[in-house]
Amino acid sequence: MKFKSxxxxxxxxxxxxxxxxxxFVFVGLFVLxxxxxxxxxxxxxxxxxxxxxxxxQLADFPEFACGSAFGTEKINCVDFDKAFVLKSxxxxxxxxxxxxxxxxxxxxxxxxxxxxxxxxxDCGSLTIFDDGGPGVYTSTFVSLCRKERAGxxxxxxxxxxxxMVKFK
Amino acid sequence: xxxxxxxxxxxxxxxxxxxxxxxxxxxxxxxxSNSGDEVGNYETEDFIQSVIQYTTSxxxxxxxxxxxxxDLVRACSNNEMCFDGSRACEVLNQTSYLIVDNSxxxxxxxxxxxxxxxxxxxxxxxxxxxxxxxxxxxxxxxQVFSESLQVVFTAYY
Numbered sequence: 244m245k246f247k248s249x250x251x252x253x254x255x256x257x258x259x260x261x262x263x264x265x266x267f268v269f270v271g272l273f274v275l276x277x278x279x280x281x282x283x284x285x286x287x288x289x290x291x292x293x294x295x296x297x298x299x300q301l302a303d304f305p306e307f308a309c310g311s312a313f314g315t316e317k318i319n320c321v322d323f324d325k326a327f328v329l330k331s332x333x334x335x336x337x338x339x340x341x342x343x344x345x346x347x348x349x350x351x352x353x354x355x356x357x358x359x360x361x362x363x364x365d366c367g368s369l370t371i372f373d374d375g376g377p378g379v380y381t382s383t384f385v386s387l388c389r390k391e392r393a394g395x396x397x398x399x400x401x402x403x404x405x406x407m408v409k410f411k
Numbered sequence: 412x413x414x415x416x417x418x419x420x421x422x423x424x425x426x427x428x429x430x431x432x433x434x435x436x437x438x439x440x441x442x443x444s445n446s447g448d449e450v451g452n453y454e455t456e457d458f459i460q461s462v463i464q465y466t467t468s469x470x471x472x473x474x475x476x477x478x479x480x481x482d483l484v485r486a487c488s489n490n491e492m493c494f495d496g497s498r499a500c501e502v503l504n505q506t507s508y509l510i511v512d513n514s515x516x517x518x519x520x521x522x523x524x525x526x527x528x529x530x531x532x533x534x535x536x537x538x539x540x541x542x543x544x545x546x547x548x549x550x551x552x553x554q555v556f557s558e559s560l561q562v563v564f565t566a567y568y
Contacts, residue, residue: 249418256421260428267432274436295453319460351465351513384457384514386464398475401466403510 294381298408301345302385306336307406313388313399321347321406323389326371327363333372344373344380344409349387351403364389373409382407455552459562462510463554469493469502480506484560488532500537503530507538515566517543525567527551533559543567 302308302321306329309320326347329336347369354367387404390397465480470493478486478499483506486499493499511528518524525543529536544567551565 252418253421256418256425260421260425263425264428264432267429267436271432271436271439274439278439292453295457299453299457317464319457320464351510353513383454384461386461388464393475396475398477399466400477401464401479403461403465403514 291381294408294410295383297410298381298383298406301340301342301408302383302406304340306339309386309388313401317386317388317401319384320386320388320401321404323347323364323369323387326369327358330369330371337372342408343376343378343411344407345371346373346380346407346409347371347385347387347404348382348407349402349404350384364391376411378409378411380407380409452550452552455550455564455566456554458514459552459554459564462507462564463556463562465506465510467502467506468495469497469499470495481556481560484530484532484537485558487537488535504538508540511540511564512542522568523566527563527565527567529561529563531559531561531563 299319302319307321307326309317309322311317312322313320349367354365356362356366356368358364358366358369382405385404385406386401388399388401391400463479463481466477467480467483468477469483469486470477471482471486471491472494474494476494480503483499483503486493487503489499491499493502507528507530511526515523515526517526523543524546526541527545528538528540530538546567548568549565550568551563553561553563555561
């Protein structure tokens with residue numbers, strides 16, 4: 244009789260352990276599902292941030308960068324004059340950039356005028372090149388600086404723009 | 412006697428299983444939440460960098476000596492006037508508002524639900540702008556310059 248009661252208790256304990264294990268497995272699965280859904284969101288966010296970093300790095304290419312042409316050394320600054328000239332010689336430089344399109348769009352002051360040799364520099368959108376194929380533009384903020392003439396002299400004028408780069 | 416020993420062993424085993432399970436769950440949730448914090452904020456950093464380099468409409472001493480944003484903040488702090496007679500602080504506030512409002516499309520229909528922008532100099536807030544709603548998901552940057560000049564921007568998603 245004593246032996247049987249011990250057996251029952253052992254069985255009870257065994258069932259309890261099995262039940263607890265199953266419970267924790269379910270809780271673990273639930274937590275994993277919850278965190279994995281967050282992970283996929285973080286992954287896409289991380290990819291976007293990486294793309295923005297690449298755009299930011301492109302702004303520091305010598306073909307775009309202001310350097311010290313506007314007084315002090317500026318970072319994250321695009322020389323509008325350089326960029327406009329680059330547009331007409333883009334076939335010599337496309338390979339260096341390794342992207343599928345580059346655009347500069349002024350954010351402030353805003354302008355809907357497309358940049359051409361007639362409208363430059365009083366324009367708001369400069370397409371340096373676009374391969375016409377599929378792809379998504381990623382952009383970040385840059386300073387868009389140029390030499391502005393006023394009266395008989397020139398001064399440095401920096402505006403705010405988005406440098407947009409197309410990736411496949 | 413044998414069954415009691417077996418029972419106590421099973422209780423011990425059960426406790427170990429529970430403790431290990433809890434530790435594993437804590438470790439997993441901790442490691443995953445840490446990996447999420449590593450996402451950078453390049454866009455807001457670039458935005459602040461562009462703002463501080465912006466050439467404002469406030470000129471000092473001569474008609475074409477236009478001040479960059481950072482110098483306008485210092486001019487505002489000293490209650491200076493611009494060459495055209497306008498107050499530096501007025502130009503600073505108006506320029507800040509127009510830049511931020513044009514740069515960040517905000518609202519329920521946009522990814523950015525709201526923002527906060529603040530410029531302070533030597534502990535005094537000179538520009539404080541907010542728009543939209545504050546959410547739990549945000550990205551922000553702060554840039555600190557000499558003489559405790561700070562520009563802070565936070566976008567809420």
